[in-house]
Amino acid sequence: MNQRILVTPRSLTAEPHPEVERLRDLGFEIVYSTAGAMPTEQELMTLVPDCVGWLAGVEPVTPKIIAVAEKLKVISRNGVGVDNLPIETLNQRGVQIMIAEGANSLGVAELTIGLIFSAMRSIPLADAGIKSGGWPRVRGMEVRGRTIGVIGCGAIGREVARMAIALGANVIAFDPARPNLDLPSASFSYAEVDEIVAQADILSLHCPLPRDGSALLTEERLALCKQGQVIINTARSKLIDEAALIDALEDGRVGAYATDVFDEEPPTSLTLAAHPRVIATSHIGGFTTESVERATRIAADNLLTALRA
Structure with a gap:
């Protein structure tokens, strides 16, 4: 046999x-x-x-x-x-x-950039509005000149950093190993997580869970985030305290959350996925x-x- x-x-x-x-x-x-x-x-x-x-x-x-x-x-x-x-x-x-x-690194990195544009320009909202007979016009933001925080500089995070810099953004990153990514110092630097959360216009997660399995972006960390911050998560849903994230979305501290990952896939609860400030994709990063x-x-x-x- x-x-x-x-x-x-x-x-x-x-x-x-x-x-x-x-x-x-x-x-x-x-x-x-x-x-x-x-x-x-x-x-x-x-x-x-x-x-x-x-x-x-x-x-x-x-x-x-x-x-x-x-x-x-x-x-x-x-x-x-x-x-x-x-x-x-x-x-x-x-x-x-x-x-x-x-x-999967290039596929996930490209989706990350796509989600950044979708959030900054409200692309899903405009598309849904037109298809329902409306003409929604939400003033967007440009990526050039923005500060993008990248948490985790493995194969995916480093690709996101390179693409973001090519678009004219400045990148501040966290990785415990601080690998040399051969990126221009004028556009790239390392910092600690709290500093990045406080300074970034856009925060993108590309890291494993902390060793104890706890959330990286806790209620306390989300309280530090720059008003209206865009958070992108193509890594792991449990990196963020979901209840605290919903609160931050409700009060506008987080302007948009774009995610490719959920605790349950497909999610049985749509509390987060259906939130008007959330852009959701169905784990297609490497697809x-x-x-x-x-x-x-x-x-x-x-x-x-x-x-x-």
């Missing part, structure tokens, strides 16, 4: 990808979750037994699922985030975790033709490396 590999990312179950199907040609049996849908815990518990490899997406993976995955040797993500995985449980079981380093190709190729290669070791 061929070794089984479970494939669960929605971008790959909706339509089988050649990079995944080539694993079949190499002697593996491919098991897909429900096409185009986020798999539930129960579905994963049904599918994962007898699988030696798992090409995983952003679906929540619980210790209960891993408990029945007795033959599992490796989980290969088609992205870089591992917040959805029970890391401690996997380490205890000796299951290898692999990521598609850098595969470009090019990003899917890169991520799938890397994730499949990672599976082969681990399973043939």
Whole structure:
């Protein structure tokens, strides 16, 4: 019997990808979750037994699922985030975790810039207004000369910083490693998080959660933000205290919040998503033709490396 590999990312179950199907040609049996849908815990518990490899997406993976995955040797993500995985449980079981380093960075960075323009120029509001028979005209703001705060200067954050500077913005960034991004000092500098929150016209998040799992933008930090600040989140929903964010949106301290990530996807509560100052997209940051190709190729290669070791 061929070794089984479970494939669960929605971008790959909706339509089988050649990079995944080539694993079949190499002697593996491919098991897909429900096409185009986020798999539930129960579905994963049904599918994962007898699988030696798992090409995983952003679906929540619980210790209960891993408990029945007795033959599992490796989980290969088609992205870089591992917040959805029970890391401690996997380490205890000796299951290898692999990521598609850098595969989605350009797609997510470009979406970030798109969300900045959407928020600064109220593009979704204008579009919806015209389609409903109106002619809304909201005075916008230009990016050139603005201060953009970038939290996290990994593969995505550094691309956002480069693009923002190319648009004429000034970037202040936080990253504990302070990598050399080879950007002009007249337009780029490092600072601490509180300083960035207080100074930035636009704040963009590209970092993991704090080690203790708490929010980065707490009620106290949001109180520091520049009046009318635009916040972009293409990283993780839990980076922001949602209740405090809603309060800040209501009183105008946060002028707009544009996000590609939610605690539940799709969100069951629309309190945040449907707020008039919120621009919401459906986790499409890495969902470009090019990003899917890169991520799938890397994730499949990672599976082969681990399973043939």
